[in-house]
Amino acid sequence: MADVDIDIEESPFQASPVTPATFDEDHVIKFRCHKGIECFNACCKSIDIMLTPYDIVRLKNRLGMSSSEFLRQYTFPFEFDKNSIAGVKLEPVEGTTQCQFMTEEGCSVYEDRPTACRYYPVGLLSLRRADENFDRASYALVEEDHCKGHLEDREISIKDYRKEQGLEEYDENGRAWRRLVLKMKSSGPAIGKPSLQSRQLFFMASYDLDRFREFVRSEGFQNTFKLEPDELETLYQDDLALMKFADRFIRQVMFGEETIERHPDAFEKHVRRREEARKLREQAGDDSE
Ligand code: SF4
Ligand code: SF4
Numbered sequence: 001m002a003d004v005d006i007d008i009e010e011s012p013f014q015a016s017p018v019t020p021a022t023f024d025e026d027h028v029i030k031f032r033c034h035k036g037i038e039c040f041n042a043c044c045k046s047i048d049i050m051l052t053p054y055d056i057v058r059l060k061n062r063l064g065m066s067s068s069e070f071l072r073q074y075t076f077p078f079e080f081d082k083n084s085i086a087g088v089k090l091e092p093v094e095g096t097t098q099c100q101f102m103t104e105e106g107c108s109v110y111e112d113r114p115t116a117c118r119y120y121p122v123g124l125l126s127l128r129r130a131d132e133n134f135d136r137a138s139y140a141l142v143e144e145d146h147c148k149g150h151l152e153d154r155e156i157s158i159k160d161y162r163k164e165q166g167l168e169e170y171d172e173n174g175r176a177w178r179r180l181v182l183k184m185k186s187s188g189p190a191i192g193k194p195s196l197q198s199r200q201l202f203f204m205a206s207y208d209l210d211r212f213r214e215f216v217r218s219e220g221f222q223n224t225f226k227l228e229p230d231e232l233e234t235l236y237q238d239d240l241a242l243m244k245f246a247d248r249f250i251r252q253v254m255f256g257e258e259t260i261e262r263h264p265d266a267f268e269k270h271v272r273r274r275e276e277a278r279k280l281r282e283q284a285g286d287d288s289e
């Protein structure tokens with residue numbers, strides 16, 4: 001294990017007691033959670049839940065709101081590390097640590113609950129070897145005193161637990177973003193702190209998808225990038241397609257991984273427009289004298 005760096009921050013349970021052992025998905029745990037259990041809802045009364053972009057898509061669509069409205073009402077931003085890469089977490093009910101989606105009957109957004117809620121009490125960890133630039137899935141167990149699910153008489157492998165909790169779809173749709181965050185975190189010391197503009201673009205393209213869609217619609221974007229009309233139409237309609245495109249866009253802007261074609265004369269046009277705008281400003285200044 002000497003060449004393996006366990007990035008515990010990738011766990012959705014940063015503040016929780018994670019047992020100091022990692023497992024693969026064949027590992028069997030003893031756990032069951034159900035409505036009749038004495039601790040029902042206890043975990044939702046004290047939350048620390050990081051959201052993935054896919055979590056946000058599912059929740060904002062369930063609630064019939066835009067990503068901007070959802071972010072404002074249900075989340076708060078935090079920084080992953082000193083390089084100021086922003087993440088978002090669920091904002092508890094004001095003045096408490098309780099989830100806004102918790103009701104007496106349980107989770108009010110159960111079918112669309114976030115990845116971290118589905119995983120609990122399993123922690124998804126990220127293992128990175130010194131000579132590799134990608135993550136390997138590994139798991140840990142979170143054992144908290146208030147959670148009586150560990151005392152239930154049911155054994156299940158982590159693989160089957162992930163299936164039961166619908167996590168294959170969530171992990172599939174969250175993988176590209178996790179890798180992107182890992183890349184940003186691991187290359188941070190090499191490239192330094194990203195500029196404010198890069199960080200703002202990262203935030204918008206990762207979490208505020210409806211705003212990113214408006215950006216893609218904008219004249220400035222379309223004067224710079226060359227997309228076919230049917231590709232643009234898909235991005236206007238389909239959140240998942242836009243989410244995947246956002247990943248390519250961030251990688252292009254932040255790491256120079258060029259996968260989105262640019263108009264050949266985009267830079268010259270941009271310079272020309274700036275020059276014209278400067279002249280107009282100067283003229284306006286002359287006229288007002
Ligand atoms: S989203 Fe649902 S499952 Fe997750 S903490 Fe809130 S109430 Fe609990
Ligand atoms: S068993 Fe654990 S996960 Fe289930 S309601 Fe109780 S505290 Fe929450």
